[in-house]
Amino acid sequence: MKYRQLGRTGLQVSALSFGASSLGGVFRDIDEGEAIRAVHTALDEGINFIDVAPYYGQTRAETVLGKALRGISRQRYYLATKVGRYGAKEFDFSPGRALASVDESLVRLGIDHIDLIQIHDIEFGSLEIIIEETLPALRDLQRSGKVGHVGITGLPVGAFCRVARKAEVDTVLSYSRYCLNDTSLLGVLPELEERGVGVLTASPLSMGLLSHRGPPDWHPAPAELKEACARAAEHCSRRGADISKLAVQFSTSQERLASCIVGSADPENIRKNCRWIEEPLDGELLAEVLAIFGPVKDLCWYEGLPENSD
Numbered sequence: 001m002k003y004r005q006l007g008r009t010g011l012q013v014s015a016l017s018f019g020a021s022s023l024g025g026v027f028r029d030i031d032e033g034e035a036i037r038a039v040h041t042a043l044d045e046g047i048n049f050i051d052v053a054p055y056y057g058q059t060r061a062e063t064v065l066g067k068a069l070r071g072i073s074r075q076r077y078y079l080a081t082k083v084g085r086y087g088a089k090e091f092d093f094s095p096g097r098a099l100a101s102v103d104e105s106l107v108r109l110g111i112d113h114i115d116l117i118q119i120h121d122i123e124f125g126s127l128e129i130i131i132e133e134t135l136p137a138l139r140d141l142q143r144s145g146k147v148g149h150v151g152i153t154g155l156p157v158g159a160f161c162r163v164a165r166k167a168e169v170d171t172v173l174s175y176s177r178y179c180l181n182d183t184s185l186l187g188v189l190p191e192l193e194e195r196g197v198g199v200l201t202a203s204p205l206s207m208g209l210l211s212h213r214g215p216p217d218w219h220p221a222p223a224e225l226k227e228a229c230a231r232a233a234e235h236c237s238r239r240g241a242d243i244s245k246l247a248v249q250f251s252t253s254q255e256r257l258a259s260c261i262v263g264s265a266d267p268e269n270i271r272k273n274c275r276w277i278e279e280p281l282d283g284e285l286l287a288e289v290l291a292i293f294g295p296v297k298d299l300c301w302y303e304g305l306p307e308n309s310d
Contacts, residue, residue: 001046001274006258007198009149009170011078011115015252016277017049018042018270019202019263021191023064024057027208027216027263031157032064033264039068041078045274051173051202051261053082053120054105060110070110080173081105082120082153084134093125095137102141117147118173121302122154131167151198155303157188164195175202178257180210180247181229181293182300184310189256195197202261204251211244212237220301232292241285248273249281 002015019029023035039050046093052061062081083098085091092098102117117138130152135137138150151171152163160172172192178185178201185201193198206217210227215221221229236243252260262273302309 002277003048004255004258005198006194006200007171008190009198010118011049011198013049013078013148013181013259014018015259016047016248016273017051017259017261018047018062019261020050020065021056022061022263022265023052023068024059024061025265028265030064030265032067034267036068036224036244038041038265038267038270039065040072041267041270043072045060045270047270047274048076049078049080049259049261051080051200052109053085053118054101054108055082055085055087055120056164058087059104059108062105066108066110074184076112076213078115079109079111080116080118080151081109081114082118083138083277084122084125084142085120091121091124093119093129093134095133098134098137099141102138102146106146111150113146115148116151116171117149118151118153118171120153121304122152123156123159123308125305127159127163127308131163134228135167154254154308155300156308157184158306160197161188161191164197165190169195169197171198171200172239173202174260175261176206177201177203177300178251178254178260179206180232180243180250181206181225183296184298184300185257193256198258199256200259200261201251201254201257204247204260204262210247212242220303222299222301225296227298228293228296232289235288235292236285239242239285239288241282243289246285246289248284249279250286252277253281
């Protein structure tokens with residue numbers, strides 16, 4: 001496993017990280033025992049960064065993760081969770097709710113400190129409130145020792161810079177914006193790097209778009225993007241390749257991004273992902289797939305408040 005520096009935090013994080021949203025049954029019904037084994041497998045494979053949130057499975061992901069981490073040395077992993085989003089349409093970025101949420105997460109996770117606390121999906125809130133109220137409250141927690149570092153997460157990459165220009169931010173977590181079909185994150189990377197912000201990416205399969213199975217029915221991507229992804233997956237199949245493998249390899253190979261977060265409650269999938277990133281990327285196949293995505297490159301969907309869009 002390769003490890004990279006996470007901005008100015010001093011944390012050396014694994015190039016591939018464990019996304020614990022899977023433990024909440026977000027993608028499929030899970031067997032709790034198997035999910036716990038998946039966490040243990042990730043740690044045994046050298047993964048040392050775990051990302052979770054109260055929103056995932058309505059706190060179930062944190063609860064199952066807490067069971068999985070019971071008895072495991074705190075020195076073996078860094079743990080990140082979030083505040084601000086608690087349901088599909090339930091958001092509360094107030095300082096009081098953020099502080100209470102951290103305490104609730106600590107209990108569910110069975111730990112005494114969180115290495116990275118993140119404001120979840122900032123595009124759904126007032127950036128002014130996040131800058132002037134939520135972030136300062138989390139900095140107070142940092143001074144108390146309950147949290148180690150403070151970051152933000154979201155879909156529109158421009159919002160990261162708008163916050164980082166006015167407040168101190170240690171990390172950003174971007175999902176679906178550095179993958180085969182969309183590399184928009186690279187556009188804001190220089191400014192974030194200049195400010196010493198550590199950059200994490202998640203969902204290299206773009207929430208199921210980059211898979212042979214295809215995205216779930218609820219996926220918000222526009223039809224032309226879904227069609228291009230289906231063509232790319234079929235092209236990989238004809239070449240005897242797996243588009244999911246190519247996607248994971250692509251997203252983890254960018255060394256300017258500290259880590260790529262991938263979720264699975266299946267131990268074998270964890271092992272497979274770890275093997276994939278050790279193998280050389282097929283440059284010829286990559287070029288062919290990127291050509292398929294040319295007409296829809298960086299085409300995305302938008303959620304949250306209109307003023308926070310890219």
